[in-house]
Amino acid sequence: xxxxxxxxxxxxxxxxxxxxxxxxxxxxxxxxxxxxxxxxxxxxxxxxxxxxxxxxxxxxxxxxxxxxxxxxxxxxxxxxxxxxxxxxxxxxxxxxxxxxxxxxxxxxxxxxxxxxxxxxxxxxxxxxxxxxxxxxxxxxxxxxxxxxxxxxxxxxxxxxxxxxxxxxxxxxxxxxxxxxxxxxxxxxxxxxxxxxxxxxxxxxxxxxxxxxxxxxxxxxxxxxxxxxxxxxxxxxxxxxxxxxxxxxxxxxxxxxxxxxxxxxxxxxxxxxxxxxxxxxxxxxxxxxxxxxxxxxxxxxxxxxxxxxxxxxxxxxxxxxxxxxxxxxxxxxxxxxxxxxxxxxxxxxxxxxxxxxxxxxxxxxxxxxxxxxxxxxxxxxxxxxxxxxxxxxxxxxxxxxxxxxxxxxxxxxxxxxxxxxxxxxxxxxxxxxxxxxxxxxxxxxxxxxxxxxxxxxxxxxxxxxxxxxxxxxxxxxxxxxxxxxxxxxxxxxxxxxxxxxxxxxxxxxxxxxxxxxxxxxxxxxx
Numbered sequence: 166x167x168x169x170x171x172x173x174x175x176x177x178x179x180x181x182x183x184x185x186x187x188x189x190x191x192x193x194x195x196x197x198x199x200x201x202x203x204x205x206x207x208x209x210x211x212x213x214x215x216x217x218x219x220x221x222x223x224x225x226x227x228x229x230x231x232x233x234x235x236x237x238x239x240x241x242x243x244x245x246x247x248x249x250x251x252x253x254x255x256x257x258x259x260x261x262x263x264x265x266x267x268x269x270x271x272x273x274x275x276x277x278x279x280x281x282x283x284x285x286x287x288x289x290x291x292x293x294x295x296x297x298x299x300x301x302x303x304x305x306x307x308x309x310x311x312x313x314x315x316x317x318x319x320x321x322x323x324x325x326x327x328x329x330x331x332x333x334x335x336x337x338x339x340x341x342x343x344x345x346x347x348x349x350x351x352x353x354x355x356x357x358x359x360x361x362x363x364x365x366x367x368x369x370x371x372x373x374x375x376x377x378x379x380x381x382x383x384x385x386x387x388x389x390x391x392x393x394x395x396x397x398x399x400x401x402x403x404x405x406x407x408x409x410x411x412x413x414x415x416x417x418x419x420x421x422x423x424x425x426x427x428x429x430x431x432x433x434x435x436x437x438x439x440x441x442x443x444x445x446x447x448x449x450x451x452x453x454x455x456x457x458x459x460x461x462x463x464x465x466x467x468x469x470x471x472x473x474x475x476x477x478x479x480x481x482x483x484x485x486x487x488x489x490x491x492x493x494x495x496x497x498x499x500x501x502x503x504x505x506x507x508x509x510x511x512x513x514x515x516x517x518x519x520x521x522x523x524x525x526x527x528x529x530x531x532x533x534x535x536x537x538x539x540x541x542x543x544x545x546x547x548x549x550x551x552x553x554x555x556x557x558x559x560x561x562x563x564x565x566x567x568x569x570x571x572x573x574x575x576x577x578x579x580x581x582x583x584x585x586x587x588x589x590x591x592x593x594x595x596x597x598x599x600x601x602x603x604x605x606x607x608x609x610x611x612x613x614x615x616x617x618x619x620x621x622x623x624x625x626x627x628x629x630x631x632x633x634x635x636x637x638x639x640x641x642x643x644x645x646x647x648x649x650x651x652x653x654x655x656x657x658x659x660x661x662x663x664x665x666x667x668x669x670x671x672x673x674x675x676x677x678x679x680x681x682x683x684x685x686x687x688x689x690x
Contacts, residue, residue: 170332253287406431454576485522528594
């Protein structure tokens with residue numbers, strides 16, 4: 166195994182020979198299957214582009230009709246009424262653990278820009294947090310951990326199966342980013358977590374089939390065996406954030422049943438996946454502008470209600486979606502309106518049967534907790550609420566055309582603005598970007614650029630101006646939004662030049678790029 170990334174301060178504490186041997190073993194055993202499954206994604210995409218539709222799988226009907234349940238909740242994961250998400254930098258590590266949330270999603274994926282320094286230092290931060298040796302100072306303020314009993318449970322999200330770690334080579338080939346992130350955390354922190362009475366827990370992103378869940382389950386089984394950790398110690402929550410996965414929820418739980426901690430409604434990536442999977446199918450799968458698509462849209466309602474029904478039928482937690490608002494101390498009026506929307510969103514989720522939900526900022530933890538407290542009381546969850554009233558068909562999940570809303574110049578301009586600003590942040594090493602009082606990550610940037618691509622390729626006319634969305638119109642708006650950005654504090658010309666070139670590639674090229682992070686990562690050192 167070869168490491169080509171720079172060896173910065175203390176990196177040798179994470180990149181030990183033993184840890185890297187562990188990474189290499191998993192890569193050699195499971196890397197080929199991962200590549201086969203990525204090819205299977207391409208084959209399914211070709212079928213959808215040729216006219217096929219998604220459906221519940223006939224071959225797994227026995228699983229859906231079978232009598233089985235997932236493992237009971239693991240220590241530290243019984244009560245998940247509030248989960249906070251964020252990258253694994255030092256400040257966020259301390260603030261998230263101290264936030265009062267029950268769970269912290271420690272993110273190596275959509276909220277982290279995968280600079281080599283970010284990836285390895287993130288592993289150091291997690292280990293140091295468990296050892297209680299982490300601290301941080303900024304602006305004359307010192308950040309330190311509260312007592313262990315007050316800290317959130319750590320749940321790590323590794324990168325998706327589609328991403329490589331180009332700075333780590335096994336037999337001359339890049340390691341899977343998923344296996345790299347998982348293996349290093351598991352190697353260094355599994356026993357540390359067990360010593361604290363919890364365990365190594367994970368969030369699994371971007372899965373598109375139960376076979377991809379099966380691969381993860383086999384990785385978990387082998388990793389536990391290699392390190393002498395009891396079978397079933399690992400627990401994983403799967404984000405249902407791709408369109409195909411919504412049709413295989415039960416099968417995904419079944420594959421991971423001894424290691425399952427439930428499912429999460431990954432709403433932003435789900436919208437991106439809807440566009441991506443049916444991008445060639447014309448207006449049947451055309452969405453209105455991003456801000457007009459709410460969780461009450463019929464196809465989104467069907468997806469979330471099916472998720473709760475599926476999880477509770479199998480004894481698993483159902484975790485709600487992200488509240489991305491970032492409170493501002495300068496604008497109380499904006500805060501009041503946004504906080505009321507957050508409250509309404511969490512109230513809908515708690516009333517629908519979700520056992521908890523996500524927030525992106527510590528100031529939103531009290532609102533989410535208050536809403537779920539009012540429904541749960543002293544109970545840790547509401548898994549016993551089976552939602553047998555829910556009956557969702559494939560047609561319900563596919564009813565994208567029933568989504569109300571328009572496509573306006575403001576919506577197009579917002580997509581361009583967010584796309585440019587986020588990509589500039591990402592290329593600069595910040596994967597979670599505060600833009601216009603919202604926490605934007607790779608998922609929301611994906612929606613922004615894919616909507617632009619979809620509108621160009623479907624001859625969309627803007628509802629307010631009557632202009633047709635063309636490459637020329639988008640390029641004009643890009644220039645205008647860049648002009649505005651240049652006048653703001655902190656503008657970085659080089660980063661915005663990179664962001665502009667990348668945005669044009671993934672939004673304006675005739676060929677659709679599956680993930681914007683792939684060409685973006687290729688541009689990174």
